[in-house]
Amino acid sequence: MIRRIVLPVIFALLVYGFWISPDFKEIAAGIAIFLFGMLFLEDGFKAFTGGVLERLLSRTTDRLWKAISFGVVSTTIMQSSSLVSVITISFLGAELIALAAGIGIIFGANIGTTTGAWLIAGFGLKVKISAYAMPMLVFGIILVFQSHRSLKGIGYILAGLGFLFLGIHYMKEGFEAFKSTIDLTQFALPGYAGLFAFTGIGIFATVVMQSSHATLVLIITALAAGQITYENALALAIGANIGTTVTAILGSLSSNFQGKRLAAGHLIFNLITGAIAIAFIHQLVWAVDNTAAAVGIAADDHTLKLAVFHTIFNVIGVAVLTPFVTPLVHLLERVIPAPAMLDVAEPNYLNDSVLEFPETLLEAVRNEAIHLYDNAVEIIAHGLNLHRTQIFGEDDLERLVESEHGTLSFDLDAVYERKVKVLYAKILEFISRAQGSVPTEFADQLFALRQACRQIVKTVKDIKHLRKNISRYIVDKDSDIRREYNDLRLQIASLLREIQELREIEEDERNVIDLDAYRIAVDEESTVTSGGLDDLIREGRVTPVMATSLMNDHAYVHDAVWQLTDIARALFGSRDIADMEAEELVGLDEDDVDELSQTRDSA
Amino acid sequence: MKLMKIFNRDDWKRSKKVKALNKVLDKLRKKKHVLEDALEDEGSEKKAQKLKVKLKANRQHRHKAEKLIHELD
Numbered sequence: 234m235i236r237r238i239v240l241p242v243i244f245a246l247l248v249y250g251f252w253i254s255p256d257f258k259e260i261a262a263g264i265a266i267f268l269f270g271m272l273f274l275e276d277g278f279k280a281f282t283g284g285v286l287e288r289l290l291s292r293t294t295d296r297l298w299k300a301i302s303f304g305v306v307s308t309t310i311m312q313s314s315s316l317v318s319v320i321t322i323s324f325l326g327a328e329l330i331a332l333a334a335g336i337g338i339i340f341g342a343n344i345g346t347t348t349g350a351w352l353i354a355g356f357g358l359k360v361k362i363s364a365y366a367m368p369m370l371v372f373g374i375i376l377v378f379q380s381h382r383s384l385k386g387i388g389y390i391l392a393g394l395g396f397l398f399l400g401i402h403y404m405k406e407g408f409e410a411f412k413s414t415i416d417l418t419q420f421a422l423p424g425y426a427g428l429f430a431f432t433g434i435g436i437f438a439t440v441v442m443q444s445s446h447a448t449l450v451l452i453i454t455a456l457a458a459g460q461i462t463y464e465n466a467l468a469l470a471i472g473a474n475i476g477t478t479v480t481a482i483l484g485s486l487s488s489n490f491q492g493k494r495l496a497a498g499h500l501i502f503n504l505i506t507g508a509i510a511i512a513f514i515h516q517l518v519w520a521v522d523n524t525a526a527a528v529g530i531a532a533d534d535h536t537l538k539l540a541v542f543h544t545i546f547n548v549i550g551v552a553v554l555t556p557f558v559t560p561l562v563h564l565l566e567r568v569i570p571a572p573a574m575l576d577v578a579e580p581n582y583l584n585d586s587v588l589e590f591p592e593t594l595l596e597a598v599r600n601e602a603i604h605l606y607d608n609a610v611e612i613i614a615h616g617l618n619l620h621r622t623q624i625f626g627e628d629d630l631e632r633l634v635e636s637e638h639g640t641l642s643f644d645l646d647a648v649y650e651r652k653v654k655v656l657y658a659k660i661l662e663f664i665s666r667a668q669g670s671v672p673t674e675f676a677d678q679l680f681a682l683r684q685a686c687r688q689i690v691k692t693v694k695d696i697k698h699l700r701k702n703i704s705r706y707i708v709d710k711d712s713d714i715r716r717e718y719n720d721l722r723l724q725i726a727s728l729l730r731e732i733q734e735l736r737e738i739e740e741d742e743r744n745v746i747d748l749d750a751y752r753i754a755v756d757e758e759s760t761v762t763s764g765g766l767d768d769l770i771r772e773g774r775v776t777p778v779m780a781t782s783l784m785n786d787h788a789y790v791h792d793a794v795w796q797l798t799d800i801a802r803a804l805f806g807s808r809d810i811a812d813m814e815a816e817e818l819v820g821l822d823e824d825d826v827d828e829l830s831q832t833r834d835s836a
Numbered sequence: 837m838k839l840m841k842i843f844n845r846d847d848w849k850r851s852k853k854v855k856a857l858n859k860v861l862d863k864l865r866k867k868k869h870v871l872e873d874a875l876e877d878e879g880s881e882k883k884a885q886k887l888k889v890k891l892k893a894n895r896q897h898r899h900k901a902e903k904l905i906h907e908l909d
Binding site for chain 2: 631727742744746747749750752753754757758809811812814815816818819820821825829
C-alpha cells in the first residue's frame, strides 16, 4: 500500500520541482547520473568477482582485524559499501564465511565508505571534475562493447567513474545556480531539533536513493554552495549512515537466515553509531575542529571538516563495538534462529543472493551437493545394514561386516523421498536457473556438480535394488553366499570410509584419484568377474538362482563404486581448474581398468 | 622473440598444465611410499591384496602422469 503511494508522490514532487526550478532539475539530473554511475561501477567490479575478490574475501575469515581491514580496503577501492555488503551477504548465505567475519567486513565497509566524502570534498569540489568525466566516458563505453569479460569490466568501471564525476559536476552547478534564486539555509534548524530533523531527512534521502554515497555527495555539494548549514550537514551525514542499512536489509531478503543476521547486525551497528554521534555531537564537533586544525584544514573549510566528522564517528563506532562482536553474534543467533531441522531436507546453501557471483554460486552448489551426498550416505549405509558411525569409525570393517548381519528396519523409499528426492529437485531447479547467467569458464564445473548430484541419486537407487538380496543372503545358512554378499557390502563400506577420510585431509594434500583403486578392486576381487562363480555353481556351493542374484547385484555394486568415485572427484577434488584437469587426465577410466585387468589375466 | 613467447597463450597454458600434473605426480609418489611401507607391515593376506591393488592403481596413475608431462614438455 505504502509502496503504491510513495512512487507517485515522489514523481509528482519531482515534476513540480522541475516545473518551478530549472536548477532543481539540474541537481536531480546530477543525482540520477551519479546513481547511474554507481550501477555501472558495481557491474564493472562484479566482472572481477569471479575469482580475486571472492578468494580475498574467503581469506579474511580467520581474524576479525583482517575482516575489518578487508572491508575498509575493498570499499575504498570500489567506493560502494552496498556492493561489499551484498557480496558479504551472499558469502554468508553460502556459509563460506562465519557471521563474526561478515560483521567485521561490514564494520570495515563503514570506515571505507567515508573515503568517498574525502575524495569529493578534497578533489571533486576543488577541480573541474567534468574535464575528467568526458574522456573516461568515451574510453569506458568503447571498452564496454568489447567481448572480453575483463575489458568489459574495466569499461564499466571507467564509464561508472565518468558518470559519477559528471553527476557531481551537475549537482555542483545546480546548487551554485540555485543560490541566486532561493536560499535553503532559511530552512536551517539549530540545536537538537535540527539534529533530529536533519538526521531523519538524511535517512529518508538515503532510503529513497539507496546510496549513502549519493546522499553524501548531495550534502557536500549543497554545503559547498552554502545551501545548508554545517551543523545540519553533520546531522544529514549521520542520517545517511543509518539509511544505508536499508540496502543491506533489501539484499538480505533473498538470502537465508545468515544473510538476515548480517543485515540486522549492520542495522544495529549503524543505529548505535548514529546514537553515539547524536549523543556526543558537541564533543565530536570539538574533536573535528582540533583534528582539522592539526592536519591543516582551514577552519571555514566545512566540506573537508564534514569528511573528518564522517570518518571520526564511524571509527569511534567500530572501536566501541568491536569488543562486542561475539555478544552481537550470540544476540543475532538468538533473535534470528536457524530454521528448525525439517523432516524433509531443504537446501541449506542455495539462495538468490549467490546468483550474481559465479565463484560463490559454485561453492554454494558444491556445498549443497555435499549436503545431498551426506543424506544419501545415510541411506546407503542403512541399505547395507550398517550405521554411519560404524562405517566412519575405527573398527576393522571386514570384521564389522561379518558380525553385523541384523536387518535395519527402515523404509528406504520414504527416506529417499524426504532426504534426497526433494533436495535433488531443488538443486536441479537452481542449477537450471543459474546456468544462463554464469560465464563459460564456470559452466563446466556447474555441469560436473549437476552430474555428481545425478550420480548420488543413481547410487541410492542401486543400493535400493541391492538391499533386498543383502538382507536375505547375509543371514543365509550357506556360508559361501553369505561371504559373497558381505564382500559386496565391504566394497562399498570401505569406499565410503576412504572418501570420509579424504574429506578430513587438507585440500592441497588430498588426491581423489587414489580412490580409483576401488574401480580395479570391484572387478578384480569379485568371484563374479574372476570366474570363481562358475566353480561355486559346479561344486554346488551356490544355487543357479543365487548365482543370478549375485551377478545382478555385482553389477549394481560395480556401478555404485564407479559413481561414488566420480562423485568424490567432483565434490572433494581440487577446485583449481588446472589441478582439476590434471586429476581428470591422470585418473583411471574404463580403458585403463580394462588394460590392467588384461595384464592380470595374462599374468 | 622472448617477449613473444611470454605472451604466447598456448605456452602459458601448457606450462600451467605441466605444473598441475607435476603436483599430482608428487602426491602419487608420496602415496607410493606410504603404500609400500603399509604392505611390508601388513599381516592379513586379504588386506595385503587390497594394498597391492592400490599400488597397481598408483603405478598406472604415475605412468599416465609421466607420459603426459613428457608429451607436453
